[in-house]
Amino acid sequence: MSLxxxxxxxxxxxxIAVIIPLDGEPNQERINGILRYASGNPEWxxxxxxxxxxxxxxxxxxxxxxxGIITTPEYFAHRTRMSHCKAKxxxxxxxxxxxxPGYCSNFGAIVCxxxxxxxxxxxxxLKRQFRNFAYVxxxxxxxxxxxxxxxxxDELAKAGHQCHIFKSSRKRDWQTEAQSLARFLSxxxxxxxxxSSVDRRAKHVLDVCRLTxxxxxxxxxVMGVDNEKTTCEWTQPSLSSIHPEFEQSxxxxxxxxxxxxxxxxxxxxxxxxxxxxxVERRSTLDTTGAARIISLAREFIRINATSNITVRDIxxxxxxxxxxxxxxxxxxxxxxxxxxxxxxxxxxxxxxxLHSETPVDRVGEFCGFSSNSYLxxxxxxxxxxxxxxxxxxxxxxxxxxxxxxx
Numbered sequence: 001m002s003l004x005x006x007x008x009x010x011x012x013x014x015x016i017a018v019i020i021p022l023d024g025e026p027n028q029e030r031i032n033g034i035l036r037y038a039s040g041n042p043e044w045x046x047x048x049x050x051x052x053x054x055x056x057x058x059x060x061x062x063x064x065x066x067x068g069i070i071t072t073p074e075y076f077a078h079r080t081r082m083s084h085c086k087a088k089x090x091x092x093x094x095x096x097x098x099x100x101p102g103y104c105s106n107f108g109a110i111v112c113x114x115x116x117x118x119x120x121x122x123x124x125x126l127k128r129q130f131r132n133f134a135y136v137x138x139x140x141x142x143x144x145x146x147x148x149x150x151x152x153x154d155e156l157a158k159a160g161h162q163c164h165i166f167k168s169s170r171k172r173d174w175q176t177e178a179q180s181l182a183r184f185l186s187x188x189x190x191x192x193x194x195x196s197s198v199d200r201r202a203k204h205v206l207d208v209c210r211l212t213x214x215x216x217x218x219x220x221x222v223m224g225v226d227n228e229k230t231t232c233e234w235t236q237p238s239l240s241s242i243h244p245e246f247e248q249s250x251x252x253x254x255x256x257x258x259x260x261x262x263x264x265x266x267x268x269x270x271x272x273x274x275x276x277x278x279v280e281r282r283s284t285l286d287t288t289g290a291a292r293i294i295s296l297a298r299e300f301i302r303i304n305a306t307s308n309i310t311v312r313d314i315x316x317x318x319x320x321x322x323x324x325x326x327x328x329x330x331x332x333x334x335x336x337x338x339x340x341x342x343x344x345x346x347x348x349x350x351x352x353x354l355h356s357e358t359p360v361d362r363v364g365e366f367c368g369f370s371s372n373s374y375l376x377x378x379x380x381x382x383x384x385x386x387x388x389x390x391x392x393x394x395x396x397x398x399x400x401x402x403x404x405x406x
Contacts (some may be wrong), residue, residue: 013045014261016254017066017085019075020049020093025228026246030093033250034070036355041258061085068257076104089260091253096143096270108256110249113272114144117242118151118195121223124278125193126159128286130221132192134164136181136205139172145197148225152195164188181208190219193284199224199231199241206235206283222283227276237282238299242275247355249273290328293318297325297337305344306368311337345369346382353391360387 018034020027031048038044047061062085069075069087072094092109125133133156137145153163169180185208188194196202202224209216216222216237224232227243252273259266279302285295300317301309314337315325329336348367352358358366364375379387 013043014068015064015066016044016046016257017061017064017069017071017087018046018048019069019071019085021072021074024226025230026226026244029246030250030253032355033247033252034254035250036247037251037254037258044258068261070253070257089257091257091260093249093253094144106260107269108260108266109270110253110256111270111272112144112244112249113274114147115151115154116272116274117225117244118148118153119155120242120275120278121148121195121225122152122155122159124223124284125195125221126156126161128193128221128284130191130193131161132164132189133161134166134184134188134192134194134220136166136184136194136196136201138197138201139168139177142197148195148197164192177204178208178211181205182212185209185214185220186212188220191221192219193221194223196222196224199226199228199239202239202241202283203231203235206237206239210236216283217285223278227279232279232281233303240278240280240282240284242278244275245273248276290332293320293325293328294332297329298340301337301341301344305341305348306366308368308370309341314341341368342378346379349375349379349387350390350394353387354394360391363387 016038018031020031022028022031035046035048038046047064047066049061066085066087068089068091069085070091070093073092086104088106090104090107092107094109094111096109096111122133133152135149135152137149149163149165153165156163164184166181166184169176171177181204185205194205196205202222205220205222206216208214209220209222214220222239224239224241225244227241232239232241252271256266256271280295281299282295285299286292297314297318300314304313311322311325315322318325320328325337329340345368349363349369352363352366353360361372364370364372367375369375369378376387379390383390385393
């Protein structure tokens with residue numbers, strides 16, 4: 001975009017409005033993905049609405065006339081905004097049941113594979129040899145929560161297990177809900193593996209377990225969904241969570257919109273995104289013997305890898321001696337605490353190479369490596385290529401392999 005002869009803004013780009021609520025890490029990650037796509041497309045002029053409450057007046061873009069809009073189904077229920085802000089194409093986040101108004105025929109949607117999330121949770125717990133299972137959904141029925149429950153229960157049924165389902169009380173206040181949840185949790189056969197629809201709902205479970213004296217994870221092992229770090233890291237105990245591909249879904253939404261704006265066919269019109277993985281914290285950790293020691297050590301490493309920690313620090317966190325820690329890692333994990341620490345730091349390096357423009361020579365200082373030469377040698381030994389080449393290949397591969405358009 002540049003100034004025209006009259007001092008105004010000349011139009012030489014595609015105007016993209018991102019109208020997505022900024023509450024919560026999932027949407028923030030999604031916006032990160034959108035902006036990552038836009039950074040490689042100079043023709044995109046992106047306006048993110050609601051970026052600051054003191055700039056609300058700037059959110060009126062009715063005279064800006066966007067070419068494309070990336071939003072959620074809720075946008076189309078906002079009649080005033082909808083009537084003032086229309087576009088040539090729309091990409092809808094989580095628009096599984098989206099029914100477009102008449103003017104919105106050029107659209108696509110990317111939704112979470114909620115059934116798949118339930119299946120992944122079941123597979124995780126089944127590998128831990130659990131025989132008792134439970135699911136806690138939302139207080140009010142939600143399609144996406146029911147889908148997660150269905151995937152969880154179906155996968156368990158294949159292995160010959162049933163699942164206990166919590167049903168919220170009709171009265172909606174917290175005290176009544178907490179009492180109802182306490183009765184449900186107390187009545188579960190123990191030990192029990194429990195999946196909750198989202199992290200914030202899982203925190204309700206952890207809070208009630210703490211208040212009623214139910215040991216987590218000893219009696220009930222609890223997992224949430226979304227990996228919202230504020231909730232997961234600071235609740236007691238810290239919460240294990242399934243991390244969906246929020247950022248990649250944002251990237252794909254932007255890619256989808258770009259195809260729609262350029263007249264390229266998008267098929268299927270509604271696509272799905274999966275998960276990055278499971279981030280395990282204390283709420284599902286095995287707390288017995290060698291497994292307890294390794295679990296505590298791994299959690300300490302995961303949280304503190306960017307700091308200048310030593311094997312002695314890791315052993316202290318695992319509540320054992322250095323020699324005991326090393327022996328358990330060798331016998332159980334077939335590795336060492338140092339290997340675990342280096343692998344975690346390399347994971348952080350890869351994430352920064354892929355999702356930031358930080359120069360290669362500075363990446364190490366943000367990921368716990370005190371020596372840049374050591375990082376480069378370790379990275380090449382581990383991956384077979386230098387960091388610069390790895391970044392180039394994976395950025396190109398990410399754009400190609402994640403395109404599901406036909």
